[in-house]
Amino acid sequence: MAKLYFRYGAMNSGKSTALLQAAYNYEERGQTVLLAKPEIDTKEADRISSRLGVTRPVDFLVRPEDDIRAIFAQHRARVHAEAESTLVPENRDVACLMIDEAQFLTREQVDDLLRIVVLDGVPVLAYGIRTDFQTHAFPGSRRLMELAHSLEELKTICRCGRKALFNARLVGGRFVFNGDQVAIDELSSERVTYESMCAECYLRESGGLLG
Numbered sequence: 783m784a785k786l787y788f789r790y791g792a793m794n795s796g797k798s799t800a801l802l803q804a805a806y807n808y809e810e811r812g813q814t815v816l817l818a819k820p821e822i823d824t825k826e827a828d829r830i831s832s833r834l835g836v837t838r839p840v841d842f843l844v845r846p847e848d849d850i851r852a853i854f855a856q857h858r859a860r861v862h863a864e865a866e867s868t869l870v871p872e873n874r875d876v877a878c879l880m881i882d883e884a885q886f887l888t889r890e891q892v893d894d895l896l897r898i899v900v901l902d903g904v905p906v907l908a909y910g911i912r913t914d915f916q917t918h919a920f921p922g923s924r925r926l927m928e929l930a931h932s933l934e935e936l937k938t939i940c941r942c943g944r945k946a947l948f949n950a951r952l953v954g955g956r957f958v959f960n961g962d963q964v965a966i967d968e969l970s971s972e973r974v975t976y977e978s979m980c981a982e983c984y985l986r987e988s989g990g991l992l993g
């Protein structure tokens with residue numbers, strides 16, 4: 783039985799590294815995986831990059847208006863066609879669809895991920911950030927929390943040593959607690975960065991605000 787997996791965490795919890803490692807594990811066994819990510823993430827355009835230095839291109843980007851199940855079906859057909867000469871029949875199909883930055887998918891696209899898993903029979907591993915800088919769930923993450931067969935938290939540490947839960951935003955090195963859910967770096971004159979924080983440190987910096 784294929785399953786929908788959501789592996790979530792704060793920023794810098796190694797999600798892209800975990801995704802690339804999982805892809806490698808499949809491919810080491812001769813299996814084919816498809817990699818995708820939402821187009822809204824402009825940091826690395828069409829690549830998935832680990833902070834450890836590993837990087838590779840995605841098979842396709844997903845725009846908010848895209849029918850992700852139809853795009854997946856096209857790529858699956860291509861894999862079938864290319865794998866006709868494969869000696870092992872079970873390696874002729876897509877073993878897994880992997881999505882990075884899944885928090886930026888729309889609710890409808892996450893619904894389609896469940897259809898890909900259940901109706902099309904292909905496991906989906908989605909990796910993403912649970913909440914935005916104001917502690918609210920991203921639309922894609924909320925729907926994944928609702929639908930996934932399996933939820934797995936990827937952990938990272940706050941500056942105080944506790945487990946980080948939230949992602950505090952800094953603009954030009956100063957904490958900000960108001961603004962758009964997605965801050966595009968280039969639109970701001972000052973650099974936007976994030977710090978993964980535990981609840982205690984977040985509330986201390988925000989003066990008790992939770993967005």
Ligand SMILES: [Zn+2]
Pocket residue numbers: 940941942943944979980981982983984
């Ligand atoms: Zn802390």
